[in-house]
Amino acid sequence: MTDSRSKLQMMIVTALFAAIIGVMAQLTIPLPLVPITGQTLAIGLAATILGSRYGTISVLVYLAMGAVGIPVFSGMSAGLGVVFGPTGGFLVGFIPATFIMGYYMERTSFSFGQAMIANVIGMFITLFFGTVWLKFIAELSWTAAFMAGFVPFLIGGFIKAFLAAWAGILIRGRLMANRLLLA
Template identity: 70%
Template sequence: MTKEQLKLRSMIVTALFAAIIGIMAQLIIPLPLVPITGQTLAIGLAATILGSRYGLISVLLYLAIGSAGVPVFAEFSGGISKLIGPTGGFLVGFIPAVFIIGYYMEKTGYTYKNAMIANTIGMLITLSFGSAWLKISADLSWMAAFASGFTPFVIVGLIKAALASWIGILIRQRLITAKLLIPVHTVEKEKSF
């Protein structure tokens, strides 16, 4: 198989992840102001499986599709108003989160331990962006913004980080074995789990 064919397969998997994020966004536990969704789990999976470059592309594609009005955001919503509304900071926070998760994994190796550290950092980045945006857009105090946009999501975020790490490492190894994903580095620490 040529390098171009492998790259095409990686791009197809990347596009599929944009769709997976949209599907998982519909898994919702309603809370006042900000619901718990499956988006952050999907973001962690995308970063853990695809790495910084393709993970970032999948998130940017997801955000572009949603901003164009396709109902891929939580509660089957879409449009630019979601990005600039009270919960838009969580969506925008996916961009640095997915890149940093993937970058951390590329630099430290694709192990469960490294994935858990990276996904926890990514979760904290997303929650921080979301809370800061919530403070500004909803005109809340810092205490109220963190009470609404950060604190209720930490425990669930750690559970999602653990799931994204475990499932992500497993799927990544299988995709590479099936030649559906190109490893970022020629020497990767993929073996230890």
């Protein structure tokens, strides 16, 4: 495969994942301050399948689309108001979470066990950023921020980490076997 064709394929796959994150964000369970969404599952899939570089680029493209007004955030919302609102810390946390998840797997292996560890790490990074942001933006106490921005997402986070690890490794293997993904 030529180098320019490989780069084009990876750009297309990266853009596809930005769109997948936007679609998965619409799967929501409303909670008072921050809804449970499919975004974190999609972020885990992006990191597990694409790795640190392309996974992070897909998240940056997703966030840029939402920031400029394309309704890709939860509840078909968009704009800088969402990025700087109560859920903004979770959105910003997707960037280091995706990079660290992908980097971890690149340094260990793209196996189910390592993907599970990486996705759990990514979950905690996202929840940390979201909780700290929520504390300051919503002017909550640390306890209230922890109870609103961390605790409600733990069980679902572990389930999504498992699904992202399992499906991500399966899909990555198939894409690699068909030479649709760079190593």
